[in-house]
Amino acid sequence: MADLPFPELCSKVGQELALSDWYDVTQERINAFADATGDHQWIHIDVARAKAESPFGTTIAHGFFTLSLLPGLMGDFFGDYAVRQGINYGCDTVRFPAPVPSGSKVRGRFVLKAVAQGPQGSLKCIVGSTVEIDGSDKPGCVADQVFLLFP
Structure with a gap:
């Protein structure tokens, strides 16, 4: 790992990098x-019908809405390591273990899972990202996000 950029960040593999508000x-x-997405399924937007017909008793957030919260929940923790530019390279896995009901509070928990040499002198990081739901044993989203960080 000594040849990889951002040695201080590399030393944090297995550790939590951030916990959002x-x-x-x-x-x-x-x-x-x-x-914004054109996904107007009743389970998401029809409060009366969801209350009457949904097994959740209320509307629920789209899974991709929950996933889309990750950048905002992450904040800029890579900035603590003098990263000049960070590129979202995608996700290795994404799952939605539990629905996120309307009116919920969620937060993000981010753990550095792995680092490797990336293209063009970058550091390729895999960040285990979990969207926790207040009061729930199961998360609303778990994803292994992949980033390329440039010095």
């Missing part, structure tokens, strides 16, 4: 996501 998942935010 709680974020309110409101119906208004769910509706805005539905409008």
Whole structure:
């Protein structure tokens, strides 16, 4: 690992890098996501029908809405390591173990899982990212995000 960029960051493999503040998942935010993506399934936007017919008793956030919260929940913890540029390279895995009901509070927990030499002198990082739901034993999203960090 001595030849990799960002040796201080590399030494944190297996450690938590960040834990975000709680974020309110409101119906208004769910509706805005539905409008932005064109995904207007009733389970997400029809409060009355969801209350009457959904097994959750309320509307739930889209899985991809929950996933899309990760950048904002992460903040800029790579900035602590003098990263000049960070590129979102994708996700190795994404799962949605539990629904995120409207009105929930969620937060992100981020663990550095692995590092390797990336292209063009970058550091390739895999960050285990979990969206926790306040009061739930199961997370709303777990993802292994991949980033390329350039010195």
